[in-house]
Amino acid sequence: MELVVIRHGETQANAEGRYQGALDIGLNESGQRHIARLADEVAATQAPFDRLLASPLLRSRESAAILSRQLGLPVELVPAFRERDVGLFEGLTQVEARTRYPELWARNITRRWAEAPPGGETIDEVIARVSQGLTELASTMQGVRILLVAHGVVAKVIRAVTIAGFDDFFEWQLPNGGMLSVMLSLADGGPLRFSRPLDGCD
16 A cells, blocks of 8 residues: 655744644645645646545645545545644744743753653654554555645654654654655554664654
């Protein structure tokens, strides 16, 4: 099964460099235009897709709706692929987060595997959630080609557990409207090839 991941189009929070996490923010005009152009490109250059999946957050749903009109596929929402919730940091820029929560910032809290800003998800929790979603796709949709509209951290996890490992997990970034393609198979017991490092942080 081929899974092509598209990161949602730009939001105003993206443009301002803010943590979005679980905030339900829609696309800005630039993001709408970008995804519309991308939808034309996907329809013209990609092999046909069998399914169109999306995170339930608004920015992904809006991006998927634009792709749906061009590709003629219904949008199926999959909660496993929602963005990481970063708790107290949501809606803040990095400067604001560092100013308001200096102790958390000094601990590099968003880059610790087993810890998170209060009220948020750890990276380990996101890895487990996304990995379970991938395993379910691989077990139920073999032989199909899937387009998934999701988020930056979700794309990081998918890439890390399937094709790249975790060495550059914190450096690699899928841009808004960027695409990532991976193959999922149940061969050798499952679709996931890599586990995250066992140490406490990056």
